[in-house]
Every structure is written in C-alpha cells, then in structure tokens.
Amino acid sequence: MVEGSMTQGAGQGPEVERTATVRDFRVPAYVHETAPYAAPGTHAGESAPPSEEGLEEALPEGYTPTQRDLPVIRRGDTVQVTVDPAPAAAQQPATGQGPLFVVGDVHGYLDELLAALREKGLVDDAGQWCAGTSRLWFLGDFTDRGPDGIGVIDLVMRLSAEAAAAGGYCKALMGNHELLLLGAKRFGDTPVNSGAGTATFQAAWLLNGGQKTDMDRLQDHHLQWMARLDAMEEVDDHLLVHSDATTYLDYGRSIEEVNDTVRETITRNDAEEVWDLFRKFTKRFSFRDEGGADAVRSLLDTYGGTRIVHGHSPIPYLLGEVGSEDGEDDTRTVVEGPHVYADGLAIAMDGGVTMAGKLLVQQLPLSV
DSSP states (O other), X not given: OOEEEEEEOTTOOEEEEEEOBTTBOOOOGGGGSOOSSOOTTSOTTSOOOOOOTTOOXXXXXXXXXXXXXXXXXXXXXXXXXXXXXXXXXXXXXXXXXXXXXXXXXXXXXXXXHHHHHHHTTSBOTTSOBOOTTOEEEEOSOOSSSSXXXXXXXXXXXXHHHHHHHTTOEEEEBOOHHHHHHHHHHHHTTOOEEOSSSEEOHHHHHHHTTOOHHHHHHOOHHHHHHXXXXXXXXXXXXXXXXXXXXXXXXXXXXXXXXXXXXXXXHHHHTOHHHHHHHHHHHTOOOTTSSTTHHHHHHHHHHHHOOSEEEEOSSOHHHHHTOOOXXXXXXXXXXXXXXXXXXXXXXXXXOOOOGGGTOOOOEEEESOOO
C-alpha cells in the first residue's frame, strides 16, 4: 500500500515521501486524475497511455514524480524571463570561445529539441552542428515520457563530435532519469530497499514514463555514455546541475570530487548504492520558498559560481500555476523562457515539455 506524507526540511520546500512494497502496490487515484496537461509521453490533446495501476512497484523515499501529484504552492516571489532568440553565429565573441547555451529537460521529445536548437542557430535544417565554436550544455533527463529518448541521446552524442570538430563543444550532465534507465537495464526486478519497503528499478522506470521502444533500442555505447556523465560543472561563473536540490553536498566538497564519487558509485554496480543515488537526485524544490536562496548559496559557496542553473522541476510547478482540475478558467503562465528565482540566484530551465510546455534552449549569461 502506498503511503504519502508532506515533509519540510530546513531551507527546503515540501517534498512528497511515497513508499510502497512490491507485493502491495496501488497507484494513488490522483496520479490518474484529469488535469489540463498532457500525460507523460503525449502532447496536449493526445490520449494518455494506459494506466500503470497494478504495477508491482515502490517509489523511492523522498521521490517526487513530475506529473500531477507534485505539491503546488503559489509563490509571488519569482519572475518569468522571456529572451528574444538570437542565432549563435551572430554573437560569437572575438576571443575564439563561442557563446554558451544550456538546454533543459528533453524527455524524449526529439522533434521539439531539433526545432529549439535550429531557432537558436545551433543546428541547420538537417540537424547538423552549424554554430562553430559555440558551447552547449544539456542539463540531463534525455529519456522517458517522450517518444524517442534514444534518438535524443544519439543526437547529443553526434553533436558532441561535430561541435568538437568545429572548435566548440556539446556536453551533458547526469539527470535522475539517466540513473533510472541505467538501473532498469542493469538491475531489472532486483529488489532494493527504498527506506520504507522494497522497490525495483524496472517498476519505478515504467511508472515514471519508461518507454519500451527506448529499452529495446538501448545499446552498450548508450549505457557507457550515460554512466560517464558529470553530475555538475561550473562554466562562465554558472554552476550547472540537474536537480534543484542540495543533494550534491552529500557527494563531495568540490565539483571534481562530486563527479568522481557519482561515477564510482555507478561503476561499482551495486543496486542499493545506485538506488540511493537515484533517490537523492529526485529531490526537488530546495531553492523555492523560504530559505531557498540560502540553499542556493550553500552550493555556490562550496562549488563556485554566482548563479545556479538547473532543470528537473518544471517551471509551471515552480510557479504554482497548473490550471484548474476541470480545465476551465485555466490561467497558468505560458512558459516562454527560463525562470529566475531565489533572490535571482537560481535559473530554472525545465519548461515542462512533457506537459504541453516548451523545451528551452537559452544563451547565458541571462540578464534580468
């Protein structure tokens, strides 16, 4: 049986703690309630995939799925930033190092990604790198929910080679869904201790948007690529991470130490250790609400940078504007650009492409 509770840690927003046992799992009714957004893996107006009710699964302790059961708190202390698109080629500095771009969560939406990259002048009509010495960072979560996660990974891997050949680069960070896919492939139905019951990676992956077509096409070189991804990086005074959480402090006091610890944990191939890593990477909302700016500062003071840039938590949820249950009087903000909050110290990049939002590609620095 699923049990849920709301908790609030020091300096963090509320998190949903949900646990279950493999043998006694029922998907909460609110997971399948009608909402104005498209279900994971669909566009607005499309049919939702069949219900996962009945899956023998346990969510990790502290896990907060990015669908309808996130806690919503209306906040008035954040701003929405809309920036006019500008092709990369027109803004390359004279130093030889091109402009810096970041990409929010893609979640398998390959066509939307290609369109967003073309809009910024990073790829041409054929999807080939055309931005010279520009620098491009993906903030993680390439697969699950959308139709072509493996296609997204293949594109990022190809662009990495093409950008390097042109004098620029294309790099990527580890997201919680990379850890989830790795775990589902490596450990399958191997039971792990969720902290309050038994769980499996396979069932967690299915429940959180895992696509059978992705698993069928997943090859060793995809797994190796994901397992080597960095967890964080500082670029041009921006601290780039996937999750809006202080989780990273558990893995080291420097960027290099965090990245090494995460990679070593994955390499040891211990299901329990990887599950704990996945569980911690799913935490969110640490930078929102009272104490959020202090949480950001704790990361910046430890790892460097003057602003943190993250994905993971969709901007519509950070804004607390998710529309009405019956779809009427829907006044949610249309996401057109990144979301700056926590006293201007945090930039959110997940535009909510899985919920009829926008896949964001943004040049940095961002002025407000």
